[in-house]
Amino acid sequence: MDSQKIKNLQSYLVRLQEGEDLVSVRREFEKDFASVSTEEIMEAEQALLQAGNLSENMGRLCDLHSGLLHGKMETIGEQFPEGHxxxxxxxxxxxxxxxxxxxxxxxxxxxxxxxxxxxxxxxxxxxxxxxxxxxxxxxxxxxxxxxxxxxxxxxxxxxxxxxxxxxxxxxxxxxxxxxxxxxxxxxxxxxxxxxxxxxxxxxxxxxxxxxxxxxxxxxxxxxxxxxxxxxGWSYITDVPIWNAQALPKSRLNQGLKDNGKTIFLPSGELTVTQLEGILRTLPFELTFVDAADTNQYFSESTPLFPRPLTALGHSVYDCHPPKVIPMVKGVIEKLRSGEKDSLGFETIKKGKKARVRYLAVRDREGAYLGTLEVVEELS
The missing domain is CATH 1.20.120.520 (nmb1532 protein domain like)
Known part of the structure; x- marks a missing residue:
């Protein structure tokens, strides 16, 4: 990728950051750039963000960047198959x-x-x-x-x-x-x-x-x-299934292997199938985040707070809007440190009243194992 072109592009973005008029900046921009690729604009923005040059009023700047690029983005050539x-x-x-x-x-x-x-x-x-x-x-x-x-x-x-x-x-x-x-x-x-x-x-x-x-x-x-x-979907109905023959089985089903194994617990014993059935039947939506702040488990059904399986194995902070990440970190740190054993609030989600609780999970010696989020519909 042309590093000089990226630097030139960054200079125009910085001028917008500093409050220069979009029309005048765009007039010069059009003389310098016949087109801009997706990779170039993303790399330019990423570099400026890492340098701390685009830290304020990012919503407004995002709109200005878009206004600068209209008519200059390279055309998307590939069409996606039905249902992709x-x-x-x-x-x-x-x-x-x-x-x-x-x-x-x-x-x-x-x-x-x-x-x-x-x-x-x-x-x-x-x-x-x-x-x-x-x-x-x-x-x-x-x-x-x-x-x-x-x-x-x-x-x-x-x-x-x-x-x-x-x-x-x-x-x-x-x-x-x-x-x-x-x-x-x-x-x-x-x-x-x-x-x-x-x-x-x-x-x-x-x-x-x-x-x-x-x-x-x-x-x-x-x-x-x-x-x-x-x-869910916005406006579209009768959603076609994309390449159904090639799609693997659900990750949920792939992970369920009983093989006659029994899990021995302090207060009883369960097979893997029984444990899966109990978790699926509980009238709560559960999320478990381990001590490394990694998503390890979601309930199979999460209608109030949908959880993507693609988030499993990745940081819990990826699942939240940037503005609330400091709050999420604060909750987890209070549970991890022992300052709190539980925190919660009530909210309206999809028109239904719900209680959300965050519970510290610890071993018998009190060592922090992770945070359990419990979502309960109250309506």
């Missing part, structure tokens, strides 16, 4: 784009609070799209040596989710018949949401998908294909 995870991911983006067109059309005419609320609520399924990206694709990208840009994108997804939900909550408090076409504050907020979601589609299509395609090993795709349905 990336084919479904891009298909969801087509549906999201269609709903954004509806939002734009409503904004361009007279509309009431009820009109715009209906369109915004129609955008809520995008959360499943972002979940698959944030929980499955971005952690893999990070483990392949590109953690910086993936952290940035995850943060922006969180900002988009919050903006969408805040607008919905605000409009629900309004008289549904109130004329809102001349509400400049609302119009500005809607335009901001619309633009950010369109920019995210561009980033996913032109940057994320090509990079994931390049970095993910072929033997990882069946696991990703198995993880995607755990998070």
């Amino acid at each position: 995870p990336l084919q479904l991911f891009l298909k969801e983006n087509e549906a999201i784009e269609s709903h954004l067109d509806k939002l734009s059309a409503v904004m361009n005419g007279p509309f009431s609070a009820a009109d715009i609320l209906s369109v915004l609520e129609g955008l809520l399924p995008v959360k499943a799209h972002y979940d698959k990206k944030d929980e499955v694709l971005l952690p893999i990208l990070g483990r392949k040596g590109m953690p910086g840009p993936s952290r940035v994108m995850w943060n922006v997804d969180g900002e988009i989710r919050k903006s969408l939900q805040d607008l919905i909550n605000k409009l629900k408090k309004e008289d549904p018949h109130t004329e809102k076409s001349n509400d400049d504050v609302l119009h500005q907020a809607l335009s901001g949401l619309l633009n950010r979601m369109r920019e995210m589609i561009f980033k996913e299509t032109e940057i994320l998908v090509p990079m994931v395609q390049k970095l993910v090993d072929q033997n990882e795709w069946p696991l990703i294909a198995g993880d995607f349905p755990r998070f």
Whole structure:
């Protein structure tokens, strides 16, 4: 890769970081660059992040970078087979784009609070799209040596989710018949949401998908294909099965081997099959993170807090948005040190009330073995 080209690209990104006008920077950028590859933009951003030059207001900078690159990204050539995870991911983006067109059309005419609320609520399924990206694709990208840009994108997804939900909550408090076409504050907020979601589609299509395609090993795709349905789908139904004959059996089933073996415990004994059945029957979602902060076990069914099997064997911090990682580390350290034996809170997840508890797991001598997360539906 041309190191001088990367340095030149970095110089333009730094100018945006320092507050220079996007239009003027882009004018010069277009003279210097006929095109930019996915690898080049990712390497430039990664280097700047590692150097600490892109540490503030990353959501805004991500949008500026996208604005700089429009029309300059090299075209994606390869088409994905029907049902491939990336084919479904891009298909969801087509549906999201269609709903954004509806939002734009409503904004361009007279509309009431009820009109715009209906369109915004129609955008809520995008959360499943972002979940698959944030929980499955971005952690893999990070483990392949590109953690910086993936952290940035995850943060922006969180900002988009919050903006969408805040607008919905605000409009629900309004008289549904109130004329809102001349509400400049609302119009500005809607335009901001619309633009950010369109920019995210561009980033996913032109940057994320090509990079994931390049970095993910072929033997990882069946696991990703198995993880995607755990998070649900945005708008698409009758999801085709990709290359069903070639897909291996579920990792869950592969790991279940009884062979007549009995596990002897202080208070009884169980076969492997019996233990698996008990764990699958418990009315909780369980996650066990070992003393090295590595994901070691998830419940087979995790409808409230879906867990991707691709995260097993990897750091627990890969499974969380960058903004909450300090909090997660704080919880684990309190349990590890013995300051706390348990911590918890109640929340609403997928419209259901749930209790989340974090329990320190220790051996009989008190040595820390890991953290057990227990999610219980209360509704």
